[in-house]
Amino acid sequence: MNALDPETQRSELEAIAPELLERKEAKVSELPPLPGAEEGKVVLRLAPYPSGPLHIGNARAFLLNDEYAKRYRGRLILAFDDTIGSEAKPILPEAYDQIREGLDWAGIDVHDVVYKSDRIPLHYEWAEKLIATGNTYVCECPPERLQALRREKKACEHRLQEADESFAMWRAMLDGQYREGDAVLRLRTDIAHPNPAFRDRVLFRIAEREHPRVGTKYRVWPLLEFSWAVDDHLLGITHVIRGKDLVIEDMMEEAIWDTLRIERRPHFIHFGILRFKDVDLSKSQIRVGIAEGRLTGIDDPRAWTLQSLRRRGIRPPALRSFVLSFGLSLTDVEVPVESLYSENRKLIDKDANRYFFVPEPVTIEIQGLPHVGPLRVPLHPDFPGRGERILPVAEKVHVPREDYEKLRGKEVRLKDFCNVVLDRRAKFLSMENRDIPKIQWVAHGPNGHVVMPGGSESRGIAEPAVASLKVDDIVQFERFGFSRIDRVTKSEVHAYFAHR
RNA sequence: GCUCCCGUAGUCUAGCCCGGUCAAGGAUAGAGGCCUUUCGAGCCUCGGACGCGGGUUCGAAUCCCGCCGGGAGCACCA
Structure with missing residues (x-):
């Protein structure tokens, strides 16, 4: 079958199992082609104003430009738009590096860097x-x-x-x-x-x-319009892909080129405004928040910077497919960040090993527990070959307060362990796996601190195996959520919460 | 107010330029089921949309007109 050419394969398949073909065609739709774009000749630009690090709201601009540059094997110029700006929006010297760091993380291929101020x-x-x-x-x-x-x-x-x-x-x-x-x-x-x-x-x-x-x-x-009228021409930019809040700048650039009789001009392409539900985005707010100590730094999860996404364990390809899914549409969109999470979940689920973390622990004592040795549990339920972790067992174990309060007096299963009637003095029922609510538990282990997206910190106890995790590991704390390990010692683990 | 832009399910998007193959596709969220020692993942099923009104046409999500709704811009910021 494989010896046949693709055309023949296709028609053969069409005859035998047409439904298989249909499935293949239902793949993600591509971005539309750029007008007048020629392979290898496209020159695009990114024009960030260095008033702070890039945040998720800027992602549409740089990812679209990068995606098209890659698609046409063109060049992408990073042009810091650092004219003097306004007093309300001062340039931050450190922002230059913060922006480059963010672009680098996001997988943007920058072919050249220029500064407006030069x-x-x-x-x-x-x-x-x-x-x-x-x-x-x-x-x-x-x-x-x-x-x-x-x-x-x-x-x-x-x-x-x-x-x-x-x-x-x-x-x-x-x-x-x-x-x-x-x-x-x-x-x-x-x-x-x-x-x-x-x-x-x-x-x-x-x-x-x-x-x-x-x-x-x-x-x-x-001002922006004049400097870009000159630089778009001089740098040989072929396509300007920018937000539709900048449409009047097109008219201005056109007007300047008209009076200067400049023929070589880029095409203008716009995309609609991107907003996130329940997320406030503002570079100047980030600056103020850090200065006033309300935010811990540029990678504080509340800042929604690229640095903060990295720290939480969001993977760049997830950001990319999430943002690119909006296409070039001129419609203003307001999207829930859950869509980004779902994209990221697809990427990390198979890699993230499973561990127990008990937030706000409540200690219970199991009455009548027969003797059992330490438990061996797979690191990932879908990949049993990946290895096991060892869960020490004791009569006194910790369970999450939330579950304790909700399920007190009911039969629950301490996952991978045994069934009890949940209470301070919990009655042992049996070992066998029954179809009752399952909760995570821990006999002892390192203290855990998980920074949540809202800036709060969830504290509790993690299972011992967590102490040997490495920085940047992305794990799933079962029933709690995916998190990225940020710092770890024998007695403490610090992590950033990604999403459920 | 003025100028420009947009309007497909809860949300995002494909289709619209070149009208029929669209009794509208996909994703996400939701409901149900299977599987699974997670409220994760996977698999299966289900409900859910062309803003409204006219017109053109044998036929309109697609073309035309009007209305309604939403957004952006109106800086000696970017």
């Missing part, structure tokens, strides 16, 4: 080309006046400037004759444009703040 002279050069076209002007209106006039579709007196006058004022901006806020360079688009956001947008402004990489070398900084 390219300011280029932007000046192109600004002057743009000024020479006569389609810009230096505006001295204070921000409130600028906005008010924009709302009323009215031009200010600066709009009448000739190119050489603009040029002189632009030099004055660069030379420090204007203070922060006193002058901006604006593009003359259409002061009555139906979209108020598009009326003579600002291209450059003055910021006297110090930049973490280039200090006070520059005082005139480009």
